[in-house]
Amino acid sequence: MNLTDQELDRYARHIVLPQVGGVGQRKLKAAKAAVIGAGGIGSAVIPALAGAGIGHITIIDDDVVELGNLHRQPLFRERDAGYSKADLALQFVQRLNRFVSAKPVQVRIGNENARDLLAGHDLVIDGSDNFATRLAVSDACVALGLPLLSAAAVQFQGQVGLFRSRPCYRCFVGDAFDADDCDNCAELGVLGALTGTVGSFAALLAINFIVGIGDDPAGKLHLFNGEKLDWREIRIPPNPGCRACGSG
Numbered sequence: 642m643n644l645t646d647q648e649l650d651r652y653a654r655h656i657v658l659p660q661v662g663g664v665g666q667r668k669l670k671a672a673k674a675a676v677i678g679a680g681g682i683g684s685a686v687i688p689a690l691a692g693a694g695i696g697h698i699t700i701i702d703d704d705v706v707e708l709g710n711l712h713r714q715p716l717f718r719e720r721d722a723g724y725s726k727a728d729l730a731l732q733f734v735q736r737l738n739r740f741v742s743a744k745p746v747q748v749r750i751g752n753e754n755a756r757d758l759l760a761g762h763d764l765v766i767d768g769s770d771n772f773a774t775r776l777a778v779s780d781a782c783v784a785l786g787l788p789l790l791s792a793a794a795v796q797f798q799g800q801v802g803l804f805r806s807r808p809c810y811r812c813f814v815g816d817a818f819d820a821d822d823c824d825n826c827a828e829l830g831v832l833g834a835l836t837g838t839v840g841s842f843a844a845l846l847a848i849n850f851i852v853g854i855g856d857d858p859a860g861k862l863h864l865f866n867g868e869k870l871d872w873r874e875i876r877i878p879p880n881p882g883c884r885a886c887g888s889g
C-alpha cells in the first residue's frame with residue numbers, strides 16, 4: 642500500500658521518526674480499526690487515529706449528543722445537541738483527513754450483533770460506558786481472534802489495557818457485570834480532562850501496537866490516578882475458568 646506525495650507531506654513528522662518511517666506509515670494506512678463509543682474516550686481516540694492516517698475507522702455509537710456530554714467530548718459543539726454522535730464523528734474525520742475512510746454505525750452493540758459488527762477489523766478500541774457492552778465486545782473479540790484495546794475513565798480514575806486472546810477483558814472483570822447496564826459517568830461523574838488523557842494514551846497505545854513500536858503491550862493494564870497524576874501498570878493473569886478464553 643503506497644503513500645501519495647500528499648500523504649508523504651502530511652505524515653512527514655511521523656515518517657521522520659525511525660520507529661515509524663514509511664513502513665510504519667503504510668501499516669497505519671492499511672489498518673482497519675473499530676472504535677466503540679464516540680464519547681469522552683472516543684473524542685480523543687478518533688481524532689488521533691484519523692490524524693495519524695489509520696486507513697479505515699468504523700465508529701459504533703447509537704447515542705445522540707447531550708449538553709451534559711460537552712465537558713468531556715470535544716468532538717461536539719452546543720449546536721450538535723440531539724444529533725447522532727457517530728454521524729458527527731464521521732463528519733469530523735472527513736474534515737480532518739481525506740485519506741481516511743470512516744463508517745458510522747448507529748446501533749447499540751451487544752451480544753447479538755458484536756461479531757458481525759467487528760469482523761474484518763484489525764483492532765477494536767472500546768471506549769463504551771458500561772460493563773455489559775464491554776463484556777459483549779470482549780467475548781466477540783476473543784471469538785474472532787481480534788486484539789481489544791479497552792479504555793475507561795470514571796471520576797478521577799482511568800484504565801487502558803490491550804487484550805489479545807488470553808488473558809481477555811472478562812478474565813479481568815469476571816462475570817458479575819453482564820447485566821450491569823448503568824451509565825458510570827452519569828451516576829458517578831467524571832472529570833472532563835481525564836477522558837482526554839486516557840483516550841490519548843489509548844490512541845498512542847493503538848498506534849504503537851499497529852506499527853509495532855515497543856514491547857508487546859498485551860495483558861498489561863495501565864492505571865491512571867487523576868488526583869495524584871500518576872500512571873502505574875499491573876499484569877492481568879489469565880483466569881483458567883474464564884468462560885470466554887479459558888478452558889472452563
Ligand SMILES: [Zn+2]
Pocket residue numbers: 807808809810811812813880883884885886887
Ligand atoms: Zn478470559
